[in-house]
Amino acid sequence: MAYQYSGTGQQSVAELQSLTTFIGDPLFNHSDAISFSHTWDQRTLTLICRSYLKRVKSRAPRLRPQNSKYLESLITDIIESIFKDDIATSFNMTPYHEFWKSPNGHSIEVFSEAYSSPKMIETYAKINDLPREAGDNLERVVTSLMMWPDATHLVSFGNISVWPFYHYFGNQSKYTQGKPTASVCHHVTYSHSKK
Incomplete structure (x- = not known):
């Protein structure tokens, strides 16, 4: 509840519930959460997406x-x-x-x-x-x-x-x-x- 009402207090009940889904996942690793950096992960995700889009553009099949x-x-x-x-x-x-x-x-x-x-x-x-x-x-x-x-x-x-x-x-x-x-x-x- 502290997460939901901290900061702007704009987190919805659904957002809080989705957070518990992530934490409860068997693949969730507590040590990953400690080293989490939104800026770093966002930059990494952007680079992966750009790489994927370039690959899709070059590999899309052409119609005969x-x-x-x-x-x-x-x-x-x-x-x-x-x-x-x-x-x-x-x-x-x-x-x-x-x-x-x-x-x-x-x-x-x-x-x-x-x-x-x-x-x-x-x-x-x-x-x-x-x-x-x-x-x-x-x-x-x-x-x-x-x-x-x-x-x-x-x-x-x-x-x-x-x-x-x-x-x-x-x-x-x-x-x-x-x-x-x-x-x-x-x-x-x-x-x-x-x-």
Whole structure:
């Protein structure tokens, strides 16, 4: 309890409970805690992460040309199925500029969501400026696709990895995307590499 109420006193009950989980772990070594230095460990962790990111960048598999058509078909299927689903009602289909008026009267543009980014606004305007065929009164929207791969090591020995390609829609709020329970991440495909 002294830990929870010391310092700023802002530690939550959950934080205190998680601390007991670490201390109670069989791998916890009391002598490691005595020599702990946040500054040193944070610097070490940063160096490890930077090294990992360089390795991921250099080892990410490239799609073969014959696979790009297949990938395009998969992405199209995902887009169609999501836009037919009720979840699409939570999407922002019309990008907009958002401003904050400061106390001294200055108007400052706010950039907070992918669907209100300058690129989305520009693309939306271009698509809606295209000529229409007679009788075409359908709404035109921009679908923002956010995709990236991530490596997953498969075996304890050797260098076999699988690279899942993840896909999110930028038309959806980042707050919804940040909730694992929202199930808004789509696995597009998997690639593998063996070095």
